[in-house]
Amino acid sequence: MMRQEPIKFEAFSAGEWIQQYQYKSFAPTLINREWLWQDPVINTLLEKASRALAELDAFTLIVPDVDLFIQMHITKEANTSSRIEGTQTQMDEAVMEAAQLAPEKRDDWTEVRNYVQAINDAIAELETLPLSNRLLKHTHAILMQGVRGENKTPGEFRTSQNWIGGSGLNDAAFVPPHQDLVLDLMSDLEQFWHNENINVPQLIRIALSHYQFETIHPFLDGNGRIGRLLITLYLVDKGLLRKPSLYLSDFFERNRSSYYDALTRVRESNDLIHWVKFFLSAVIETASKGKETFQSILRLRQEMDTLVLGMGRRAENAQQLLSQLYKRPSTTVHDVSELLGISSTAATNLIKQLQSDGVLREITGYQRNRVYLFERYITLFGT
Structure with missing residues (x-):
């Protein structure tokens, strides 16, 4: 050529x-x-x-x-x-x-x-x-x-x-x-x-x-x-x-x-x-x-790791759930039950604890088929 x-x-x-x-x-x-x-x-x-x-x-x-x-x-x-x-x-x-x-x-x-x-x-x-x-x-x-x-x-x-x-x-x-x-x-x-x-x-x-x-x-x-x-x-x-x-x-x-x-x-x-x-x-x-977002992710993750350490027997399941939420920050009781291989009751209790700790927020207002968001994490990525 x-x-x-x-x-x-x-x-x-x-x-x-x-x-x-x-x-x-x-x-x-x-x-x-x-x-x-x-x-x-x-x-x-x-x-x-x-x-x-x-x-x-x-x-x-x-x-x-x-x-x-x-x-x-x-x-x-x-x-x-x-x-x-x-x-x-x-x-x-x-x-x-x-x-x-x-x-x-x-x-x-x-x-x-x-x-x-x-x-x-x-x-x-x-x-x-x-x-x-x-x-x-x-x-x-x-x-x-x-x-x-x-x-x-x-x-x-x-x-x-x-x-x-x-x-x-x-x-x-x-x-x-x-x-x-x-x-x-x-x-x-x-x-x-x-x-x-x-x-x-x-x-x-x-x-x-x-x-x-x-x-x-x-x-x-x-x-x-x-x-x-x-x-x-x-x-x-x-x-x-x-x-x-x-x-x-x-x-x-x-x-x-x-x-x-x-x-x-x-x-x-x-x-x-x-x-x-x-x-x-x-x-x-x-x-x-993008750099600022990664820095914010590192700070949030450190905070979440500290929080999980104080969760006693639920710590391992909470850590596993968080790893999934970093990839896709929405979940349901059914999702948590399947992911962790635990009962619906145990999944509900884990979600309740993460709600009270300000990690998850329920967004539907329903009694059934509720959806929970890891809102602080989503916020790091803007609208």
């Missing part, structure tokens, strides 16, 4: 509008090449983002049984990323079982749980295979099973034109590339992830990759969620994170208009510098907040 000349951010041309029948679609510039920039602010942000990411990653080494807590990070990401797309599930609902929710809330809940499964499966797959379009397709198929969009070719790149905003192609806010270009564009993107012949820092590569993925919009539905998940998968694949502990959806949701504006500015004004700065700022803030 002939080596292409590097592109300077300052001289970047995002692509061209191509006339189709009755509408124009956007064909983005290929990105698998070397990139340069003159703006010194990018260097400073890149250094800060790399350091913040390394510090966050270090926490996954020092937090005992870190995988217990990673599941809650994943649940939060699934909930927040889905909320950007219009679901209404709250964090306390996301950790419950479908049967414990009002029927009208179950469709949104299913989208969130699909996302949790999609992340877990993708991370597991990365242990044996590199990041690839095939992995993204498989993840998309899981995301779309049995929910809105399940009839929009789950697990396959689109073979028809889609659009963003508006009611159709004629009044759309943005029309991604024609379907005939999708395979070549996604192939170029995949090559960019693994091209060792170019000198591009990994955080710059994934900043460019997220923009390019969202511009290509390769699936008929679910592009936002897969594109945001791509960021975490890339960081894990490249060894910048040992565990999937960084998710940018919370930052993107809180700064939603700025996020969409930054992507749009690249396409309309070739302003790649603004997007890269926005992305690196998102990494810095999110990694720093």
Whole structure:
């Protein structure tokens, strides 16, 4: 393959509008090449983002049984990323079982749980295979099973034109590339992830990759969620994170208009510098907040361990239950009975003690089928 000349951010041309029948679609510039920039602010942000990411990653080494807590990070990401797309599930609902929710809330809940499964499966797959379009397709198929969009070719790149905003192609806010270009564009993107012949820092590569993925919009539905998940998968694949502990959806949701504006500015004004700065700022803030969350988890866990030590003969069962609650902080008497192999009466008494100690809170108000939340823990992960 002939080596292409590097592109300077300052001289970047995002692509061209191509006339189709009755509408124009956007064909983005290929990105698998070397990139340069003159703006010194990018260097400073890149250094800060790399350091913040390394510090966050270090926490996954020092937090005992870190995988217990990673599941809650994943649940939060699934909930927040889905909320950007219009679901209404709250964090306390996301950790419950479908049967414990009002029927009208179950469709949104299913989208969130699909996302949790999609992340877990993708991370597991990365242990044996590199990041690839095939992995993204498989993840998309899981995301779309049995929910809105399940009839929009789950697990396959689109073979028809889609659009963003508006009611159709004629009044759309943005029309991604024609379907005939999708395979070549996604192939170029995949090559960019693994091209060792170019000198591009990994955080710059994934900043460019997220923009390019969202511009290509390769699936008929679910592009936002897969594109945001791509960021975490890339960081894990490249060894910048040992565990999937960084998710940018919370930052993107809180700064939603700025996020969409930054992507749009690249396409309309070739302003790649603004997007890269926005992305690196998102990494810095999110990694720093992630560190604070891990510190809060360590403090809470120490407090819980001290509490359990004073519970006498119930201590062992309480410790086992807490380990389960760190993964999924909602439970019932039946769940506790099954988990610990104890009678319903013993499970009820254990829950009552944890209620009186302020660990669990009952949220239904029912006499039967009560649901208890480890609320202080859920609060550490925000709404």
